Amino acid sequence: MGLVQVTLALQPLFKRSVTFMERDDDDLADQVTKFGYQHEFADIAWYPGIGRAVYRVDDRLPMNASGEGVLDFIGFRATPRLLIRTNRLAEELFERAGNGNGKCVTSRVTHAALSSAGYGLMRRSGGLFTGYPVVGPQHRMQASGGCITGPEDALLTACPWDPRVRGSSFFHQTTFSLPVSRAGAFVEEVRRLRDMNPKALCGVELYDGILIRYVKASTAHLGKPAAGGGQSDDMVDFDMTYYRSRDPNRARLFEDVLEEIEQMGVFKYGGLPHWGKNRNLAFVGAARKYPRIGEFLRIKDAYDPDGLFSSDWSDMMLGIGGRAPTRDAPGCALEGMCVCSQDAHCAPEQGYVCRPGKVYKDARVCTKV
Incomplete structure (x- = not known):
């Protein structure tokens, strides 16, 4: 190096x-x-x-x-x-x-x-x-x-x-x-x-x-x-x-x-x-929001081929290896691990279910009903 x-x-x-x-x-x-x-x-x-x-x-x-x-x-x-x-x-x-x-x-x-x-x-x-x-x-x-x-x-x-x-x-x-x-x-x-x-x-x-x-x-x-x-x-x-x-x-x-x-x-x-x-x-x-992400990854691989300065977290956030930063699981929206798409992603037993946003209609949020 x-x-x-x-x-x-x-x-x-x-x-x-x-x-x-x-x-x-x-x-x-x-x-x-x-x-x-x-x-x-x-x-x-x-x-x-x-x-x-x-x-x-x-x-x-x-x-x-x-x-x-x-x-x-x-x-x-x-x-x-x-x-x-x-x-x-x-x-x-x-x-x-x-x-x-x-x-x-x-x-x-x-x-x-x-x-x-x-x-x-x-x-x-x-x-x-x-x-x-x-x-x-x-x-x-x-x-x-x-x-x-x-x-x-x-x-x-x-x-x-x-x-x-x-x-x-x-x-x-x-x-x-x-x-x-x-x-x-x-x-x-x-x-x-x-x-x-x-x-x-x-x-x-x-x-x-x-x-x-x-x-x-x-x-x-x-x-x-x-x-x-x-x-x-x-x-x-x-x-x-x-x-x-x-x-x-x-x-x-x-x-x-x-x-x-x-x-x-x-x-x-x-x-x-x-x-x-x-x-x-x-x-x-x-990662797609950065026009030079491809060039960055090439330079990263050249200077750090063993991933010494990388982690599972940074690879996930940069989209390396196909790993997604979110997951589909019960309650995943509560900690920001997903955008809810079903009530189970929220806390239905506490009265929180998945609903569209009030101003940004494409949002999906855990709403108390």
Whole structure:
């Protein structure tokens, strides 16, 4: 095997000025196609259940600009173990009781607390949020949480996702990229679905909403290709985190809504799945979405003929060897191992059966009846 040379492009240090600006989501479908071009480090956190969007106005400044700010995102800090367990228990109780209103109240309280604290922005390390804008060096503003430097205190505090903590976070993630030209229509359809039952999407707000980020189109073999392989079309990345039961056979509250959004983004709008965050069904046909996949596989075989850097999982997601990422089995849709085509793929004994989507009619989702 030959050596591979990698060239990194470095930049001089610089600072960033950050302001989080919140507004109604009425014009989000229009703004999502523009905002990423207006600010170098822009992103949007969408809270669909409460109809709000938080725009990150984030721009570059020279190093001689005044300010030594830091972003220490509250959700990524060392958290008291009791609070971690309490939050998880509350969500599990909401699920068991079918209490969507409880999730909505919790999401509003959580969002208000994060907003009033500037989401963890501080004018100096260890300080308090005192208002916008916050200016600080790139390496302190890009880093987003102090969990890794939390105290060694026998797990009195921990990262919220630490598996050593009984009752820590356990969740699904659905993340895909759409060309900018398709992003607005996707947002508008999600809003239509939300308007049918707003409390169905409060659950994602417990995990900081739907994060919308911007990615440049790329000619890399598995980069974000231009739409249709033609003229460059930059990408909008949609990232959703939501409750997952530790029992793989238990259906989720409002499962049909998130399944419809997942299928709408990946299949109707041709979203490119994030390689490390999705449920298996998001990878159905994924390799065909990359115009240079054939060239990538040839290079892969040449440089790694023994498959040292491959795994059964990566081969399956890339369609190598004819293995499919999904399977047909009872309950397979609950964990995203299939798109349901019969009631048995859901949880009929819990009242969840396979039905068409409400907005995306070609979707097949597990619906409570």
